[in-house]
Amino acid sequence: MNDIHFNRRTLLAVTACAAASVAAPALWAQPRLEKTKIAIAVGGKAAFYNLPLTIAEQLGYFKAEGLEVDISDFAGGSQALAAVEGGSADVVSGAYEHTITLQTRGQSFQAFVLQGRAPAIAIGISVKAMPHYKTIADLKGKRIGISALDSSTQRVVQLILSRAGLKADDVNYVGVGTAAGALTAFRTGQIDALSTVDPVLTMLEQKGEIRIITDTRTLKGTAEVFGGVMPAGCLYAPLDFVKKCPNTVQALTNAMVHSLKWLQTAGPSDIIRVVPEAYFLRDRALYLAAFNKVREAISPDGLIPVEGPQTAARALARFDPTVKLSNSDLAKTYTNVFAIKAKERFNA
Template sequence: MLNRRTFTVAAALGAAAIGAPLVHGQPKLEKSKISIAVGGKAAFYYLPLTISEQLGYFQAEGLEVEISDFAGGSRALQAVVGGSADVCSGAFEHTINLQAKNQYFQSFVLQGRAPQIAIGVSTKNMPAYGGVADLKGKKIGVSAPGSSTNMVANLVLSRGGLKASDVSYIGVGVAAGALTALRSGQIDAISNTDPVMTMLEQKGDVKIISDTRTLKGTQDVFGGLMPAACLYASSEFVQKHPNTCQALANAIVHGLKWLQTAGPGDIIKTVPETYLLGDRALYLASFDKVREAIATDGIVPADGPKTALNAIASFDPTVKADKIDLSKLYTNEFARRAKDRFKA
């Protein structure tokens, strides 16, 4: 027997179906219940995911999405590789690291066109900092070991003549715990995302030594456009669930389109209160800083994957650039369709 709520929903859906045929003849989803793993959802790095979730864009595509938040991208990646999540909202470069281990994963919609990661040294622990060599033997806080915050730190160290083994990496997350770790002197430097880095910078807690929160800063560090946050899944999942991947891409691109015109007040009203870390003004100052780093249409730029590969291969001996097939790292077909649909 239909209970009242089911009947009401069914009646509403029936009326909607009569009143308006399915948008673009939406094909049937192979899987409507989707679990997404993310590492540090409160960071601006994943703002498009949060916006699409909070504004109901996944539901509008017929998806029931469950988002599990982990301390960092490497933990979220483990959940997807291990099969406890279908899709990862994570860093593009993870698809490269996985392929180097003969595991094929594919990005299918881009959320960020710059890593939005800054590295700062503690003004309290290292007041006389003079260069990267001074970090030898120091403790560096990252969201989680193996995450993109760790990757950017490794790149900066290698350019300064240090190896990853010359420092100690400590996982501090991307929220209040990261602020506490730096301010209490538990770590000497930090590689993290916003709003954490802007909060530390504005209070004079850190001196920024490398910054990929802007497109120019990213160009300076990586020598080109560096695709960042994206939704990725195993190539097998993408092949078996094209309509589901299309629905996910649609929801994200819808969120990206909304973000293009959203004002500070709109952002504050949409994200959970805890994301503001107790300081609205600083949260909005951080948003202004990273706004241009957010993708506009979900499409991975043509030269982006090569930039990412060159960066990783420069310090990670397990990644051989000539052995990586760039074309298998991503597909833009879903994002292109979503872009056309939402005029992003």
Template sequence: MPIHGMRRAAGTCATLLALIVAATLPGVAQAKDTPEKPTLTMAVGGLPGLYYLPVLAAQQLGYFKDEGLDVTLEDFAGGSKALEAVVGGSADVGAGAFEHTLFMQAKGQHYRAFALMGRAPQIVVAVLKSKADQIKTLADFKGAKVGVSAPGSSTDLVLTVALRKAGVQRNEISAIGVGSGATVLAAVSGGQLDALSNVDPMMTKLARSGAIKVLVDTRTVQGTQEVFGGTMPAATLYASETFIQKYPKTTQALANAIVRADHWLQTASDADLLKMVPPAYLLNDSALYVEAFHNVRDAYSPDGLMPADGPATSLRALSSFDSRLDPKKIDLNSTYTNDFARKAAAQLK
């Protein structure tokens, strides 16, 4: 064989060997097909919050890139704002609460969740310590000014469900959008709020400093069941039915990356976490961030799959306070699919 032929053959063997090794590495989710839409934009409803940590991990650890995707993360003050970007077409897919798919179906628009990130909302409802003498329970919230990430977002919805159980209607409070990052601290210190419904790490930071008194805690599966009577699916990746049908390989690649991130979060050490998270998100207090992470760790889905009772629990809770949501007119099976997450999870075994 000519020398150049031998080199070519050796090079081919080396390439094949590299591919075989890569395919057999533990924990590596390989994209089965090239995504139809490799460059895309994802709208996220508050990226600094631990609620969306699987998205951040997938981006920071290169999981999207491993799947052949170039994902631009567009950050918004809350899930409802991110949804607007997806519906308006400025974003291809959304990272947001599962309930958005229910509300969109009620409006005649079909969106489907295809990878679960959170099996508990991770939302804390608390009263400011300065108001704790007047507001001792949820029943005392009438007339209160309550900070939420954005009106209509999951922080607002969880607040509304919890208040309704205590006999307080949504129109009896004032919900004020305060974001989910450092803007929360400014709103609390500015004296414009009586109470707060928000996510970590901000709620852990405020509780640690003694600024708030926690009344409702859905950072654990148990705490969530106490409020909602079942598993309440939280953060998901979702897209329009049109997108999923048009780009099934892209949807699978996104699910692969997110389920891999879900899996990573189950066993990541504190050091792993701090190495992955950008310094700007650590609030100049890495110990606080780690504490907040441990407060919510139970809330992350281990496999990206929608729990069997999740959609029904969500619909029951949401329809209890929003008359626009008629349970008889909602087809739960068309608001989510486990097909992509199941394939993604199988690759990690």
């Protein structure tokens, strides 16, 4: 039944693309877009993980490409993916590794522009709840906050546990989102540890409430955890959508790479001017401090490193028996064709 649903959804999306190609007006010096109205599902829009998406939206880069983009925010990446699988969205803004796990289920999704070249996820224990913490083994039986079940925040926990000889179900996972909900759950004792992204991490660090035990906010920290370059946030969609609507995908990629280029030179005043006030968690200085911590994790050009998919697959295979490196066709899970064109256009 799921396969029938998936094929029917894909058929509808492809039909919409074909219909839109007739009606969409020709854009200046650009190929005609197959589809101009695009729905993007994102897990934790206010998190730095998805900052390039927000910048592209706020600065009008999608509109400049002839796109009318509607962004729906969910608690975690797995829920954003479910929106695309269910047909209510066209594209996911989320973790690259989902394309690999989807392949094991017989579903073909493809990432086409990278937002983060490091996951920028950290795991920290509550200083109050676990004052005597010494090793990863101490997490056994504890409640760990994650954005949502089957999200990248949960997968980082599972990877760390596996390396310490623990099983994925040796801890209790609690979905708390990535913003105010995560803060509240942590501070009220609903969870003992937290796997999340900034700016929440930096706020808890500055208040001395959390002790970071695993950190992938830098390239060095990412290499230590994953053993290599680990592609993170990206835009990905059903492979049929990418094939049938290449001009639309190129327009989306152009907007994102334009955003990434802007972020490479953006100063504090630029960030404060563009990012919505609600994202600051009532503390602009803290938000900027968090931005400086994750800046290195932001992709400079939208290209997925060729060794990145292999790193992601190896990490998943450690705790997910359905992921087998010998059976994975990683070349189908991503493409750099669109990002290369966008990079040339914007000199990114």
